[in-house]
Amino acid sequence: MAILSEIVGFLDAELRTSEIQDYPGALNGLQLQNSGRITKVISAVDASLAVIEEAAKTPGALLLVHHGLFWQGAQPITGPRFGKIKAAINADLAIYSTHLPLDMHPTFGNNILLAKAIGLREVRTVLHKKGWPTGVCGVWDRSSAELKAAVAGAVGREIVICESSREIIREVVVITGGAASEVAAVADLGVDAFVTGEGSHWTYVEAEDRDLTLLYAGHYATETFGVRELGAILADRFGLPGEFIDRIGGL
Incomplete structure (x- = not known):
């Protein structure tokens, strides 16, 4: 105990x-x-x-x-x-x-863990609000098709993508959960793609208008990473058994 x-x-x-x-x-x-x-x-x-x-x-x-x-x-x-x-x-x-404290944690946060699972390199924090980073950005330097496959593999489900004219994706911003409303702010960073969980219809239109590749990978699916990792850390640190309840599966 x-x-x-x-x-x-x-x-x-x-x-x-x-x-x-x-x-x-x-x-x-x-x-x-x-x-x-x-x-x-x-x-x-x-x-x-x-x-x-x-x-x-x-x-x-x-x-x-x-x-x-x-x-x-x-x-x-x-x-x-x-x-x-x-x-x-x-x-x-x-x-x-x-919630947000877990999303933005530099080691076991949802954003950083999803970025690593996708395979992004040289990951840094971006879109700081009131001193705290809303998301992370990393280098991809590969094709849009390869990015789509990597994101789908990371979250274990099919994803929805708003394609842009860019065949090669150089930098990708990741903000997990329901963060597609940040599409304009992400586009203003000058990156090529934005990975998030879900968003309203207008966010797809905004991404298309701005020629930004936008990948909707599932609100739930993008936010399993942090609690899984932190739960395992707690179990190890305090000598307790651990378990993750995957209730919604691939959504």
Whole structure:
């Protein structure tokens, strides 16, 4: 077993949880405490009812998620929300959520890990907002077709691509999740391609107008990397068994 407060202290410091501004509903950090002892580290992308019920099969576990319990703000604890809280408390489950702090972490963040999985080189941070990097950019110097294949291989699913006139892709920006709305800012960097998770219809049109190759690789699929890696780090550091719950699969 491990002590919850020690794990939380490590996470808060390593992720700089209190320093990085996020959506109010993200509520980064420990969202639900337990009795104080942790038996296992379980990671998942979403704190969904199905994920919590699966994690609750291990009493006293820590559930580490990217998308936490409170995205919609204060709401009545009824229906699925009641089911989540009830299942977690009955199983003495602790829940820790980390959204933007995990996306931008320089070692085990979603952005850097996806960039490495694709095979980008000389990766650097870009699009800094309030002192924090929104994304990363790396060198590809290969064909657009090869980039599409590499992205699909990295996320394990078919992807949607807005093709540009550029046969050779030299630099690629990566911002995981639902970040296609950054398409104009990415294009202004002068890069050739942008890899993200998902976006609205207009983002495809904007990319086409700007002759920017835009690859939609799936919101969920691009954000499994960080929680998988961080969960494994926690398990190793605190001598606990670890598990990743892959609920949505290739989406």
